[in-house]
Amino acid sequence: xxxxEVKMAALLQEKIGLDPNVIGIREISRVLxxxxxxxxxxxxxxxxHYLQTNKAExxxxxxxxxxxxxxxxxxxxxxxxxxxxxxTEKLFHQTDKIKILSVPCASxxxxxxxxxxxxxxxxxxxxxxIDAVDISQKSLQKAQRGVYTRHSFRGNxxxxxxxxxxxxxxxxxxxxDSVKNCVNFSMExxxxxxxxxxxxxxxxxxxxxxxxYFDSPLxxxxxxxxxxxxxxxxxxxxxxxxxxSQAEQLFSPxxxxxxxxxxxxESLQPHPITPLVIAKxxxxxxxxxxxxxLAGLIEHFDLTAVLCDLAGNIxxxxxxxxxxxxxxVG
Ligand SMILES: C[S@@+](CC[C@H](N)C(=O)[O-])C[C@H]1O[C@@H](n2cnc3c(N)ncnc32)[C@H](O)[C@@H]1O
Numbered sequence: 001x002x003x004x005e006v007k008m009a010a011l012l013q014e015k016i017g018l019d020p021n022v023i024g025i026r027e028i029s030r031v032l033x034x035x036x037x038x039x040x041x042x043x044x045x046x047x048x049h050y051l052q053t054n055k056a057e058x059x060x061x062x063x064x065x066x067x068x069x070x071x072x073x074x075x076x077x078x079x080x081x082x083x084x085x086x087x088t089e090k091l092f093h094q095t096d097k098i099k100i101l102s103v104p105c106a107s108x109x110x111x112x113x114x115x116x117x118x119x120x121x122x123x124x125x126x127x128x129x130i131d132a133v134d135i136s137q138k139s140l141q142k143a144q145r146g147v148y149t150r151h152s153f154r155g156n157x158x159x160x161x162x163x164x165x166x167x168x169x170x171x172x173x174x175x176x177d178s179v180k181n182c183v184n185f186s187m188e189x190x191x192x193x194x195x196x197x198x199x200x201x202x203x204x205x206x207x208x209x210x211x212x213y214f215d216s217p218l219x220x221x222x223x224x225x226x227x228x229x230x231x232x233x234x235x236x237x238x239x240x241x242x243x244x245s246q247a248e249q250l251f252s253p254x255x256x257x258x259x260x261x262x263x264x265x266e267s268l269q270p271h272p273i274t275p276l277v278i279a280k281x282x283x284x285x286x287x288x289x290x291x292x293x294l295a296g297l298i299e300h301f302d303l304t305a306v307l308c309d310l311a312g313n314i315x316x317x318x319x320x321x322x323x324x325x326x327x328x329v330g
Contacts, residue, residue: 001025001028001029002044004044004045004048005025005028005029005032005044007048008028008032008044008048008051009025009028011051011052012028012061012062012065013215015058015062015189016062016065016066016135016189016191017190017191017213017214017218017222018065018066018213018214019213019214019215019218022212022213023065023067023213028065031061031064031065032044032047032061034064035047035057035060035061035064039057059137062135062136063136063137063138066135066136066139067213068106068107068136068138068139069106069209070106070107070109070110070152070209071109071151071152071153071154072109072112072113072148072152072153072154072160072161073113073155073157073160074109074110074113074154074208074209075208075239075240075258076155076157077258078206078208078237078258078260079113079114079117080117081237081255081258081260082100082114082117082118082204083117083118083121085204085235086098086118086121086123087121095203096127097126097127097128097129098118098123098127098128098129098203098204099128099129099131099200099201099202099203099204099231100114100128100129100130100131100202100203100204100205100206101130101131101132101133101202101204101205101206101229102114102130102131102132102133102183102206103132103133103134103188103190103205103206103207103210104133104134104135104136104190104207104210105132105133105134105139105140105143105185106134106136106139106143107139107140107142107143107148107152108132108139108140108142108143108144108146108183108185109148109152110132110206110208111130111132111143111183111185111206112143112146112175112179112180112182112183114130114183114206115130115179115182115183116160116164116179118182119178119179119182120160125178125181125182128182129184130182130183130184131183131184131186131199131202132183132184132185132186133185133186133187133188133190134185134187134188135187135188135189135190137187140185140186140187143183143185144180144185146174146175146179146180147168147172147173147174147175148165148172148173148175149171149172149173150171153173161173164176164179190207190210190222190225191214191218191221191222191225193221193225195225195229196225196226196228196229197228199229201229201230201231201232201234201267202229202230202231202234203230203231203234203235204234204235204236204237205226205229205230205234205235205236205237206237207222207226207236207237207238207239208237208238208239208240208242208259209239209242210239211238211239211242212239212241212242216246217246219246219247220246220247223244223246223247223250223251224247224250227247227250227251227263227267227268228267228268229267230263230267231263232263232266232267233262233263234262234263235254235260235261235262235263236251236260236261236262236263237258237259237260237261238259238260238261239259240259242259243259244261249264250263250264250265251263251264252264
């Protein structure tokens with residue numbers, strides 16, 4: 001990567017949090033080159049200046065680097081938990097409206113799965129509020145349109161599609177209005193400290209499959225923003241390969257396999273905090289590309305895996321290894 005590419009990757013990281021090492025230096029170079037050509041810029045330097053003065057092009061570049069992968073009822077269990085939680089915590093005795101945030105929501109499959117879950121459990125739309133945010137305008141437009149293809153419906157549990165979608169072509173399904181109307185979409189950048197400052201606290205935040213694209217200090221910052229944005233003892237769902245290890249003082253685990261955490265203590269106005277320095281267990285020694293590959297495998301096969309070298313030494317771990325193995329301290 002030459003110095004101008006490094007500068008542009010740093011700009012992307014500063015603005016949207018994307019760690020260039022996660023997505024891959026080569027991939028970023030390829031995207032930058034494609035945009036340079038499309039904008040008729042003679043060199044990457046010219047494109048860099050153009051990018052800094054042209055908001056629309058910067059947004060277009062963001063669309064090219066974000067990963068909008070999502071589907072209905074991804075990972076399953078968080079949605080089952082939601083109903084158990086609302087019922088067992090008797091939330092309705094404490095509030096007349098349950099507030100849930102889906103961030104990032106990508107093209108809407110996650111917040112709509114939350115809405116369907118609550119409707120199926122017998123809740124009325126006036127009893128809950130679902131806010132859903134993402135940085136990608138393109139994904140948000142798709143979410144608001146509510147038209148999905150087979151790619152959004154994975155796994156075996158698909159009966160909900162018959163109940164809540166109307167087939168509009170042989171490959172497309174339109175979400176019905178009564179579910180669409182349950183979700184409020186908006187465009188937000190979740191790495192901004194102010195992101196949740198003017199909102200009433202949420203009872204539950206779903207933040208799945210985006211922290212993996214951020215470096216450790218940024219993960220610490222985002223977790224602090226969520227701590228601030230959650231109601232007392234509120235819940236945070238992370239993705240299957242994410243953790244609160246950068247802000248363990250703010251959250252305690254409820255279910256490690258499902259990556260469900262409980263807010264601890266009181267809300268404080270977010271401010272920069274130093275991430276915890278933690279010992280490097282095998283789980284943290286992974287390189288980021290292997291991390292992403294394993295995350296994809298866990299997603300696909302719902303597995304827990306330990307990768308060993310020929311001598312039997314653990315090189316990488318994935319999934320809820322802590323349920324089966326204990327690593328010696330030191
Ligand atoms: C892999 S999707 C996750 C969607 C959903 N939560 C799920 O787990 O299925 C990641 C999303 O993060 C969004 N994203 C990336 N950086 C962001 C930021 N700084 N602020 C808000 N959204 C962001 C992307 O636009 C993309 O839609």
